[in-house]
Amino acid sequence: MAGGALPGFRDFYPDEFAHRAHIFRAWREVCRRFAFVEYDGPPLEPLDLYTKKSGDEIVGQLYNFEDKGGRQVALRPEMTPTFARMVAARANALRKPVRWFSVPQLFRYERAQRGRLREHFQLNADIVGEASEVADAELLAVAVGIMQELGLGPDDVRARISDRRLLNTLLVAIEVPPAAVPTAYAVLDKAGRQPEAVRREKLREAGLPGAAVDALIGLGRPDALDLMRSSYGSIGAVAEAIGRLDAYLGHLGSLGIREWVDVDLSIVRGLTYYTGIVFELFDAKGELRAICGGGRYDSLLADLGGVDLPAVGFGMGDVVLGELLKDRGLMPEAAPAPEFYIVAGPEATVDRVLAVAAALRAAGAAVEYPPSYEKLTTQRTNSQLQAAVKSGASYGVVVRGADVADVRLLTMDRAGNVELDAAALCSGDPQRAEKALRDFRRQADQKRFSHPPSQQQP
RNA sequence: GUGACUGUAGCUCAACCGGUUAGAGCACCGGACUGUGGCUCCGGGGGUUGGGGGUUCAAGUCCCCUCAGUCACCCCA
The missing domain is CATH 3.40.50.800 (Anticodon-binding domain)
Incomplete structure (x- = not known):
């Protein structure tokens, strides 16, 4: 229709604004309960804040332009670089660990689809300065707490967790050639979405021996953790990584959210960036895109902001979450009425x-x-x-x-x-x-x- | 960026084989019910049939282009 909002952008009429306010209220309320404090940064940033790390090819997915002062600028596509800059600038003065959250409006220049627009609001919650998996557990508890606050239960939403360090040690144990590691991750990421035969073929093309192909396909199975425990548990590095994951699961139990969580070693979350435990939240029926994704990124602050601090964080967008709440009848039906x-x-x-x-x-x-x-x-x-x-x-x-x-x-x-x-x-x-x-x-x-x-x- | 499908009122949908001035329900606004309630009844505003071009005596309907939406692929910070 002509005259409407730009493609991928939304008008919020009062009923829709009520939906948005409902989600924002839950985000802020749960963050408050977990003692996270809110921050924000500019919606417009220098273009090189995003190209410096990711390269020029991401410009195609950015809203960028030259301002009247001749500066190359972009609407923020993610919050992490801004967050990293802010933390780095005052790294020495901040009480650690930092527990911050933000609700930025983010922009990406891409073709819009269901659950994926050119503009959305995304809760970002991060803990900086703590390498223990207790912090990983604390962070996932925030995400799950938000689901509970909105009326969703473990039958509606599942948290899938994995660990990049465990995967790395397993790929070594499985004897995946270093050159084939990216392909291995890509194939693993597609477990459940792509036929097994196709995945096997891709792995063979990448030069994996037959035994390694079998082992890697096994990684995508629901009982993969037990499988790997018995096959490779005697290897020191693997045992250590599994031990860490077990400790993490124990903490999740103590925090009361163990029943929400499935170990799923096919969760990859991008190929770089994450260094430890990663997780995603999905609707249990698997009809929608991921509700939330995050994990540990211990080297990103050093790369981006120049301070060497461990960190965990997640992002949770309002679009997919809103779809799910509407499907479950958990959205307020109308804008607020007078008393x-x-x-x-x-x-x-x-x-x-x-x-x-x-x-x-x-x-x-x-x-x-x-x-x-x-x-x-x-x-x-x-x-x-x-x-x-x-x-x-x-x-x-x-x-x-x-x-x-x-x-x-x-x-x-x-x-x-x-x-x-x-x-x-x-x-x-x-x-x-x-x-x-x-x-x-x-x-x-x-x-x-x-x-x-x-x-x-x- | 690639491909498929779909565009009629704010919403859900009609309109024969191409044939008069594109209709209905809901919603909205006003009125009646002789001053305290969601009912009922009457009336009203709303559309260049997404846009442009073509074929035809005649196009919502057929053809082309374009825009937008949906879905899949790609990508996913």
Whole structure:
């Protein structure tokens, strides 16, 4: 359609913004619980921040241009380089380990598909300065905690984990020729998505001996860890790596999330960058792209920012997560509605309606009324109440005659009427007014609990 | 970047073999129901049929191009 947002970009209408806010709230809430603190950086960065490490070929996937000062710049496609720069600049002064998170909007110039747009929001959470696998476990607990916070369980989402160091030692043990290692990883990454025969053929082409091909195919199987334990567990380096993975799994158990986790040695997560335990979160049905991916990158800060600190981190985008929540009916159905909708009764004046709104708002309530002189003075109470219903408000307030405090409360879900001390609310005394509102809400909650509404709210 | 499929109102969909002024439901706005409720009834705004070109007496319908979307590949920080 012409005139809409650019391809791969989104307009957030209020209902959709509510979805986004729902996800952001869960991200921030869980990060707070894990004592991560929020940071941010510029959405626009020098182009070479991204080309320096990855080379010029990634420019094709960047939103980049020359600014009016002749600088080559790019919209940030990822947060890690910015994060690395910020940590490096104050590395000596920061209390370690650093536990930071951010919710940047990221951009990539690529063809859009389901779950993959040109713009998205991505939670980035990182721990810097701690090499222990306890930190790896802590980080995965954040990602899983977010799933729980959003109402998802281990039947909805699976965490798959692997370890780059274990894989490296296994490839040596399997006797994969060094030149064929990239191919081996690429094939491993495709386990489950590509027929076994095709994968075998690719490995043979790369020059792997028959036994190595068999062993590598075995790595993609669900019970690969036990398989490798019995085949290569006697080799020192392998034993050490498996021991580390076992310790990690133990920590995950202590953190209460072991049931979410499957060991899956086919998780590769790119060919460079990661140096230790890696993980991905997927929907259990396998219908969507990865929800989240991360792992240990102990040498990246040295390469990028010049400080030698171990680090673990993950990224979790809002797009795939949002798809999953919608599929499971776990998204809020609509934008937030007001708590009160004020209606003018027959004898009410516009002044009184406004005064009641002001009093309720001063006490902290969200209040709507038709801001129309015409409607407040001539439209029937009946029609105004229809509008109140459509607003989604919890309560209708009918302002009546003589006194500003002469109001009648209506529960829009018909759970039963609740009295509001309107005199106190309109007394002008903030403490009395807030107490009146608190008492009202408490009564309303009780009423709703003991008399469930007969009909659902719209 | 490559390939396949799909584009009609905000949404879900109609419209015979190419044939009058492209319709309906939902949603939205207004009104009636003689001033306290989601019902019902009446009315209204909304479309260059994604865009452009072609064939034809006549195109939403057939052909070409283009744009957009969906899916797969590639890639995945």
